[in-house]
Amino acid sequence: CDKNKILSPNYKVTSQQVYSTFTGYTQVMAKIYGAFALTGNQGPSGLPDIQGIDEGTSDFFRLNFYAQELPTDEAVLAWGDPGVPDFHNMNWSSSNLILLGLYDRCLYQITLCNDFIRNSTPAMVASHGITGTNATTVAEYVAEARFLRAYQYANLMDLFARPPFATEANAVGSIIPNQITRAALFTYVESELKAIDPLMAAPMKNQYGRADQGAVWALLARIYLNAGVYTGTTRYADAITYSSKVIAAGYSLIDNYDNLFLADNDKNTTENIFSIEYDGNTIQGYGGTTFMTHAPVGGTMPASLYGVTGGWDGLRVTSNLVNLFPADTVTSLQGNLKHFPNLGNPDTRAEFWSNKQSLAITDVTNFAQGYAVNKWRNVTSAGVQGTNVNYSDVDEPLFRLPEQYFIYAEAVLRGGTGGDAGTALGYINKIRERAYGPGKGDIGQTDLNLQFILDERARELYWEGFRRTDLIRYGQFTTGTYLWPLKGGVAGGTSVEDFRNIYPIPDQDRAVNKNLTQNPGY
């Protein structure tokens, strides 16, 4: 027997084979994007990317939802899955499995990007005989991979502050990564985004599903708005600059808020700047919008209205979120109609199901307590069931235009230069008029204050993964200045220690990477 004999499997391929064709590059790029939507190599489950956590939970949007929404007034979840109750009680530890999953998911996606970028230098692409438009496309892929990497580093900066750091310069397995400070990571993300800006496709000019300049600017605007939290130095003028670039790029709000999170929202390319794609038959998993269309459904909610076989009896909202909206004005409607999707409320964004649901919550595990949410539904805007009753067709926008309006307005109110209050008011009223109907819902200049923007963000963007970051920026996440039912595990709500504004570095990674020190307080 030959000592070096390689018995090669007939069902897997090597890196050389994969990168030998342009299609191979595209399929690796599809993994880099697909890792946002999917939990592994087999839909809906079976070959997970992330080990040590329930695969269905290990999807990016679902994990990020847990970390950004569950510790806030916007969401409660009935399930006792490992790590979940810690968010409501605001007593998570460095061994929390959800945080581990999120940390690993973000860094896994970065690892995929690093490897692709390293394998896609112009010289390497040329050496495989890939030339012409194909080579140009691979170069665009590289810029997009750098964007997706920057996006995940920005998330890590927001959630964990000081993650380990590596780029394509560090081959897989070659080094044990060092920890990067929050400020240095900010500088890195900013410089990467600026560096790739000219390399990306123009706004709305790329293939659907791929990022473009609009996404780059939107992310820059987002991190500049929060720069004070991340670095101690505010960058409101930059936030205004980049949100203005997005706003000027040609995006516009769609007419009907109800249609934002439906099965055919891949057509909403004017408002959604960059989305994670899902498809009932070809992009299957238990996270993302499949989670968002199932988890809030239960009780008396007719599953077929949500385009699913049955709900998961999980997610609801606290009374604080409901109370941000005006009171129902129509009370004569009976039965289900009153509740679906937002009938009865002048603000069409109040998509709450209240039939047989109590507004108050004393027991998180009881689905009947707290209003459920109708915002995500696996049906088209024409009311047609999605392509699969078990898996959602709804795409999940990571950036949509209203956030940029909010960034502009808030940066102006916080003293950023380069913008003006009148324009800010105009942007906010665009959002208001979409919610209330043409000519309705407008506010005046004096109504526009910082607290109003925070509340309006909740009304417009609830459950889209912003709430924790927003409350931290406003100093309301851990403190006693703002309480909601069961905050900190206490019926009336309580403050918790300020170190909880940053999540802990998971124990599991610190056990194997001695370069990592824990965040203060944990």
Added chain:
Amino acid sequence: QTSIITGKVVDETNQPLPGAAVTLKGTQKSTGTDANGNFRLLAVPNGTVTLEVTFIGYQTIDKVLTVSGNVTVDFDLVPSARSLNEVVVIGYGTEKKKDLTGSIATVTAKDFNQGAITTPEQLIQGKVAGVSITSNSGAPGAGSTITIRGGASINGGNDPLIVLDGMPLSPDAINGAANPLDLINPNDIASFTILKDASAAAIYGNRASNGVIIITTKKGQSGKPVINFSTQFSVATLPKEAPVLSASQFRNYVKANGDSAQIALMGTANTDWQKQIYQTALGTDNNLSVSGTAGILPYRVSVGYSDQNGILKTTSMERYTTNVNLSPSFFTNHLKVNFNFIGSQTNNRFANNQNGIISDAATFDPTQPVKSSNALYAPYGGYWLWTDASSQNGIKQNTPGNPVALLEQTNDRSTAYRGIASLNLDYKFHFFPDLHANVNLGYDESKSNGSTTIPADAASNYLTAADASGKLQSGAYTPYNAELQNKLFEGYFSYSKDIKSIKSHFDAVAGYSIQDFKNTASNGLFPFVSNGSTLYSTTKFANGEVNQTATNSYNNYEYLINEFIMTSFYGRLNYNYDEKYYLTASVRSDESTKFAPGTRTGTFPSVALAWKINNEDFMKGNNLFSTLKLRLEYGVTGNQEGIQDYDYLAQYGLSTSTAQYNFGGTNYQLYRPGAYYPGRTWETTDASNIGLDYGFLNDRITGSVDYYYNKTKNMLATIGQPALTNFSNQIVGNVGNMENRGLEFSINANIIDTKTIGWTANFNVSFNSNKITNLTSVAQLAGISGGTGNYVNVDEVGYARNSFSVYQQVYGANGKPLDGVFVDRNGDGSITSADRYNDHSPDPKQIFGFSSDFRYEKWNIGFVTRANLGNYVYNNVASSTGTSRNILNPIGNLNNGSTDVLTSGLTGAGANDLLSDYYIQNGSFFRMDNAHIAYNFGKVFKGTGDLKISANVQNVFIITDYKGVDPEISYTGTSGVAGVDNNFYPRPRTYVLGLNLSLR
């Protein structure tokens, strides 16, 4: 001057022994006994001669005679159970039991367990100290988990290597067979040899860490043909239902605790769902064998037919087997040839997802009927179920399925074939008879095919999958097939020399082997359809439409093929001086293609010393000890299970068609880089053993005491990878250390042994203590019912593997658990996962086996019992169903639950309730596996036949404090969950009537 010697050879019950060899020592003169045990030796030279009678399984007897004219001499042979002269099959050769230096146990056919035994390992359950055999379930043909000395690994598997007639078997089970060993008829097995310690097992190198079990099949006997026929009829029953509420208890509970809507949900029926899914199952087992010598050709041919129904309705196993053994010798015994063929066909019917059905029977509302004529249930075959008009298929989600429907509306059948052929040539050199050359060729092939058919009206698949046009379809037809090949070539020289002048004896073996394991599997109709570069596994909907799912596969291959090759060199030296001092040393060098080139070779040495104290001069005249041998052993073995065949290659896997991504309207399957760990290698276990073999009263009482310390290094364990350094956050790496230490004691006694009365007893006990001594992080092992992503087992340094990690329940003054109240163990004021602690482990601390046989004239009565102490069980049935939240389910249906809810009163509403140490229950048990009585008619048919009838009860009783059905939970090893009782197929109580007839 010559004479004729005649005589008769009888056994311990005074029955003639045909086929015994009678040899005139120092000459070539020999003969065999005939069917009546008589022999006749012609032309014996007058004078003093020594006549020797040998018979396998019996002590050899020498008689010194002075011959001067024809004489008659009779021999009474006694079984060699008491004899250490018996020959034991060890790796690559045999050795006399008295000369063994390692910790080796043998069990031969006469000591096998009785009764309706469908799978070979159950023949020796409870018989050997340090060997735990736990049947995986009560399903027909279900295999067992065999663990020797606690097992050496966490992720690498703990199954011992099984060597069948010289052929190391593949560890893989084949799709469609319940377990790999059940393709072998237990009736064809002659003996088991268990190599427990490393010095004995190291000759099998890198597959021997978990011990080695050598199975030898029956061979042809010399003399006239002997026909053996046995038949058994068995009746299996369910010993105990899972303790759930009866219909009236359930009604009372719901009325007392439910709201009006919940009370209204109840039906009017009284259904014991467990009665509905279980049955009294009949079985039969028939075997016919012919054994004898035709000319120079000793042969044994057997056929078997077994048909076992399961106590879970619809489950069954039907098996046809044949075994042919030919063992001729040529060139005046210089060339011995042994050819063996084992063939079998097994037809299985499985209950698809049997544990799910058993769970559903425990939780389905007992006030509802099995079937209903209400039109609401007509689409689902009339079976009652929880409906929901608003759901797409009318079925309420997250409710249990009707268990009877799940059984009756599934047809899951498979047929598995297996053929094992082996040829062994043993050549004794003509001019150098101390030297033998051996060549072994082996070929083992299994094939299976099967399918699962679910009709269109089955609720389980009712409008659940979309077809190509997006329309929901029902039913399914899913075929599959698989093939497993294992090819062996090996050659070795053996050398044996007595040098009387220096009172020394040498044995040496040196050899080479190459073995190729290949596993081919497919799912789907054809079995794969390829379409460009994409592979689809295909099933059919009930309407015949083909439903394609792309597989994790590449290019135009029809099958997924996994293969590895092992090449090995090995050598062993045995030396003894004056039968007092023994030395055995062995070494094996293995090369496995499971590892990267350059790291493929491992060397596994061993050494053992023995001192046979009873042969010392100072023991002369001692009448107490007939055997007293001290052994000291050390060896290194390896383990490569748990490592996939191509793990060291950096590879990309293509995603399935349900895991694609879309760019601008075009779907792409994804290329995912695989986790990379090129340095992965085998685990090694350093094993030390000190042992004492003893025998009293001319070996009427024998036994051993052994103390061992096994340390596993480079243990395969799941470890975290620093983020950003690999394509997976966890990999299986060589990182851990674990130790097992233990004490084993066994005693076998022939308490009474006369012609009319015999009484034997066997007792063994083993203590094992397992501890993980090095692991970089705590591994959490997923997989319990109730909630998502919960785990109860952990692997953590300082604890036994698979220890239970739970919250400490607080109890009220009345002794009942306080709902949702746990001890804040770290005192931080809140109950978080940091308050979990490790409470007990599933592994037993002590294992006992006790069996006894009593014979009075023609009657024979006996039993086999076992006990495990200190094994703990997580009662997942109670934890997931014995709560008010489960019964009065908030999602709007009613579920039955464990009767535990009546005593505990727990709600199950809290997030941590599932993981309360209240559910960690002591699973210690004492169990009688078998009780039997037999009557031996003796001679029938004018002395040409022997007839014996017997009656057996299996799984007679179990004594335990455990609150669930059965505390003996099979260790599921690599899948992570251990000691979790979650509705497994219950072991039946079986009554067996048997008849055994042999004709000469």
